[in-house]
Amino acid sequence: MSRKILIVGAGFAGVWSALGAARVLDTHGKTADVEITLISPKPEIVIRPRLHEHAPHEMSAPLLPLLEAAGVKFIEAEVERIDTSSARFVHAIASDGRHITVPYDRLVLTSGSKLNRPPVPGLLENTFAVDQLSDAVKLDRHLAELANLPDSAARHTIVVVGGGFTGLEVATELPERLRNIHGADARFKIIVVERADAIGPDLGPNPRPMITEALTSMGIEFQVGSGVVAIDENGVLTAAGERINSKTVIWTGGMIASSLTSQVSTRLDRQGRAEVTGDLRVVGTDHVFAAGDVATALTDDEGHYALMSCQHAIFMGRFAGHNVAADLVGVPTLEYRQPFYATCLDLGEWGAVYTEGWDREVLLTHDEGKARKRMINTQWIYPPAANRVDALAAGNPQMSF
Incomplete structure (x- = not known):
C-alpha cells in the first residue's frame, strides 16, 4: 500500500507544496510508492493579490490539468477537523455534502x-x-449598482478602512474603476482611514513620499491617527468622533491565519500562525508541516519572519513540499531560507512603487514600477504550464521565483 501525503489548501503555498513534493518523488524514483493529494473546496487557485482590480470574477486559475500533469490527486472538499494522533486522518465535507x-x-x-x-x-x-x-465580486456588483441609489453625498463617498498594503491598492484602483463603470465624468470622494499615525504604517518611511504623492494626485483623502469604531448602513464613526456618511465602506483591517492551525499546534502567534522548525515542521509534531499564511517561519539569519504574502507562500510551499516528501522517503530535508525580499505596491493610475530589502529601498516608481507590478501579478504568481516538465521544475525550492 502506498504512503500518503495530504496537502490541505489550494492557495499559493498549497499548490507549490504539491509541485515540490512531486518533484522529490520523481527525482528519487518514488512516484509509485507515495500518493500526493491536495484537498480544497474548489479545484482552482484564487489570485488574491488581484482581487482589488476590476473584473475580480476572472482572478482565478484552474488546477486540475496542472495537478494531473504533476501526478497529484485532488479532493474537492472543505476540511473541518485534523486528527494529528497516531490515527492520522482529516475529516471534511465534500462538495456534494458528504x-x-x-x-x-x-x-x-x-x-x-x-x-x-x-x-x-x-x-x-x-x-x-x-x-x-x-x-x-460582491463589491464589484455594488460599485456598479451605486447609480441606482438616490443621489446623495453618501452615495458618492467611499471609505476604505485601513491604510496598509491592501487598503492602498484598493483605494488607488477605485478612481479608474469608477470611471469605467459610471463614465468619465463620474465624481466620487474616496477617503482612507488609518488608525496608525502614518499612512502605510507597515511599509516604512522610504515609500511613503510616493504613496502620499499618488493619493494626492488622484484626489484621494486620507486620515491617520483615528480608526473606525462603528459602522452602519449610512457610514462610519471614527475614534475622533467624526461622522463620515458613505454607502460604500471597504474593510481592509489585517489578516489572521486559518483556524485549522489551532488543531495542529498550541504555539500560535498573534495572527494565529503555527510555529515551525527550520524545515517547516510544526513544532511538537513529527509528521505535520505548515507553509504560507499559517506558518511563523524565519526567512533568514537576521530574525526576519515571513509575511502573509504570495512571495513568501510560494517559496515556503516549495520547501514544505520538498521536505514532506523527503521526510517520507528518507532523504535529507532542507532548511527554509528566503533572504531576498521585495514589495511592489500598486498605486492605480499613478503607477506603482517597487522596493527591495526589509528597509524597503525604493528602486522603481510610476510607470516602471507599474510594469514590474504587472509582470508579478500576471506572470510570476500564476501556476506553471500544465505539463510535467514545467510543473516539476516549478517545485524546485532553489528557484529564484
Whole structure:
C-alpha cells in the first residue's frame, strides 16, 4: 500500500507544496510508492493579490490539468477537523455534502488566512472587502449598482478602512474603476482611514513620499491617527468622533491565519500562525508541516519572519513540499531560507512603487514600477504550464521565483 501525503489548501503555498513534493518523488524514483493529494473546496487557485482590480470574477486559475500533469490527486472538499494522533486522518465535507475521512502519513497545512473582522459594531453587516473571491465580486456588483441609489453625498463617498498594503491598492484602483463603470465624468470622494499615525504604517518611511504623492494626485483623502469604531448602513464613526456618511465602506483591517492551525499546534502567534522548525515542521509534531499564511517561519539569519504574502507562500510551499516528501522517503530535508525580499505596491493610475530589502529601498516608481507590478501579478504568481516538465521544475525550492 502506498504512503500518503495530504496537502490541505489550494492557495499559493498549497499548490507549490504539491509541485515540490512531486518533484522529490520523481527525482528519487518514488512516484509509485507515495500518493500526493491536495484537498480544497474548489479545484482552482484564487489570485488574491488581484482581487482589488476590476473584473475580480476572472482572478482565478484552474488546477486540475496542472495537478494531473504533476501526478497529484485532488479532493474537492472543505476540511473541518485534523486528527494529528497516531490515527492520522482529516475529516471534511465534500462538495456534494458528504462527510468524508481522508488518511495521511504526512500532512502539509496550507489553509491560508482570512480577513480579520474584529467586533466593531456594524462591521459584519455593513462593509465590503476584497479578501475572498466572493467578497470582491460582491463589491464589484455594488460599485456598479451605486447609480441606482438616490443621489446623495453618501452615495458618492467611499471609505476604505485601513491604510496598509491592501487598503492602498484598493483605494488607488477605485478612481479608474469608477470611471469605467459610471463614465468619465463620474465624481466620487474616496477617503482612507488609518488608525496608525502614518499612512502605510507597515511599509516604512522610504515609500511613503510616493504613496502620499499618488493619493494626492488622484484626489484621494486620507486620515491617520483615528480608526473606525462603528459602522452602519449610512457610514462610519471614527475614534475622533467624526461622522463620515458613505454607502460604500471597504474593510481592509489585517489578516489572521486559518483556524485549522489551532488543531495542529498550541504555539500560535498573534495572527494565529503555527510555529515551525527550520524545515517547516510544526513544532511538537513529527509528521505535520505548515507553509504560507499559517506558518511563523524565519526567512533568514537576521530574525526576519515571513509575511502573509504570495512571495513568501510560494517559496515556503516549495520547501514544505520538498521536505514532506523527503521526510517520507528518507532523504535529507532542507532548511527554509528566503533572504531576498521585495514589495511592489500598486498605486492605480499613478503607477506603482517597487522596493527591495526589509528597509524597503525604493528602486522603481510610476510607470516602471507599474510594469514590474504587472509582470508579478500576471506572470510570476500564476501556476506553471500544465505539463510535467514545467510543473516539476516549478517545485524546485532553489528557484529564484
